[in-house]
Amino acid sequence: MKKKTLIIVAACVGIWAVGWAVTPVLKKHDDNFPDAFNDHVLHERIKTFPTARNAPEVGDGEGLFVLPDWVPKDATDVxxxxxxxxxxxxxxxxxxxxxxxxxxxxGCHEGAFSDGPTLDADWWPQDVGDGAGRPECSEMYQFRVAVKGxxxxxxxxxxxxxT
Known part of the structure; x- marks a missing residue:
């Protein structure tokens, strides 16, 4: 009986260790997984829009993807x-x-951008991070904005x- 328990515990620990090691890799490529997996396992989700006009507005039921007002409506490849x-x-x-x-x-407070982004993506350049860009704090959340071309x-x- 002890041997079965030991095997089950070892299997659970092994599965946890693999999940712990693989999750950071999966998070970089989470646009390839179903939303339910992204939401409940990775706790992240990606959406793309041809233009900012195609992004949801407040009250559309997609509140996570509402763009800040400072994003131009004719911006493309969002x-x-x-x-x-x-x-x-x-x-x-x-x-x-x-x-x-x-x-x-x-509206910005000191220290909000002492670190780079906490999220990561394969389409996010590595050189956009610590200290890059301008703070933008005119809305609910503080943003750091960097323009490259x-x-x-x-x-x-x-x-x-x-406020």
Missing amino acids: TVKVETDGNAKLIRFTLADTPLKLSGEE ERVYAWSNGDLAQ
Whole structure:
């Protein structure tokens, strides 16, 4: 009887260890998995939109993917990754004709961006992170926004903007 218990415990520990080791790799490529798996196992989800106009609006039932007002409506190739059990978010888009207008640092608190993004994705450049870009805190959450050519990268680690 002790041998069976030991085997079951060893199997459970082995499964846990494999899951612990593989989860970071899966999180980088979570756009290939069903939403239920992403939501409940990885706690992250990705959606893409051809333009910002195609992204959900407040009240559409897709609140996690509502874009901040400072994202131009004609922005194209929009990708959003959200934390389903928190408030962290990555946003990537390409600028079109409307220029990016950021409100600035008002409402930001010191230390909100002492680290890079807590989320990661295979489409997120490694050199966008610590200290890059401008703070944008005109809405509920604080964002850091970096522009590289026509491509814009923004992230929030879920820190609330101060009003």
